[in-house]
Amino acid sequence: MKKTILFFILLSFAQASAKAQNLVPNPSFEEFDSCCDAQSEINYSKYWTSFGATPDYYNACSSSIYCSIPDNFAGYHYAASGNAYAGLIFYYQTNYREFLGVPLIQPLLPGHLYHVSYKVSLAFTDSIGFNVGCNNFGVLFTNHQYSISSPPVLSNNCSLNFNGVITDTTNWITLSGDFISDSTYHYLVIGNFYDNAHTDTSRIGHGVPNGYHSSYYYLDDVDVSIPEGVPLFEDSMIYTYPNPVSDILTISKPDRGKYTCLVTNLPGQVVYSDKTEINGSYSFNCRALKEGIYFISLFGEHKVYKSKFVVKH
DSSP, X not given: OHHHHHHHHHHTTOXXXXXXXXXXXXXTSOOBSSOOOXXXXXXXXTTOEEEESOOEEEETTOOOTTTOSSEETTEEOOOSSTTEEEEEEEEETTSOXXXXXXXXXSOOOTTOEEEEEEEEEEOOBGGGTBOEEEOOEEEEEESOOOOSSSOOOOOSOOSEEEOSOBOOSSSOEEEEEEEEOXXXXXXXXXXXXXXXXXXXXXXXXXXXXXXXXXXXXXXXXXXXXXXXXXXXXXXXXXEEESSSBSSEEEEEOOOSEEEEEEEEEXXXXXXXXXXXXXXXXXXXXXXXXXXXXXXXXXXXXXXXXXXXXXXXX
């Protein structure tokens, strides 16, 4: 929930200007190894794969009703750009969800601001129960590679969450926001990370006789990049002592203010976090940390302080 709040605070600073390199490979699903001919073939699109259940791949190269463009089993829609897009279920009555994921071209850098966006359009086929709009269009940055049989847990939290219910079946809706990375994340995951109790829906059809209904969306043009014109934090070094440390580590000389403190290990995993107000120095206990090399970052309003230290018991 805290990360969702952060999204709304930063949204007003998003820029519409040109952006730096998109870190998402094959962002509009144009590149493929084989032309799709059935459902659940997201892995045919280069670099993309299922991170939970059976998301679909669509391409104009196909003549199959299951995955052709514009006419396919889920509805009728042209691509937002190019000749391909993906499709996945964001809501179903049994808390069933579909997720798709991709390795980033390079990992995110802690303390840097990234602009994140993708486009969705609601697929409508009343006869198979694709007749409900929903909210909670999520983005998760992670270092864990999920799979078809091992999806993310519906924790009601993610890196960015777009809260509005979308019922437009004609136009592509662009969802965009900004994210300050707190780790060296390697993977991007897209889906609804909230359970049904925390997901809003809006019915647009009558549904099938057995009453099943779900929210299925086409997805296109995924982007993760550092916006030009948006100032990044100024990085400054801080002094940590003692170093190596076995118990209490002290950080000195940061400017007075409110900070988020993050400690990461060499793989980029967050092993300690705290929000505090600092006036001259800050200390924390390292006794629970394993021996090794660690990185500490203090995220302030306009500055990030960084340092490296060694834990040795």
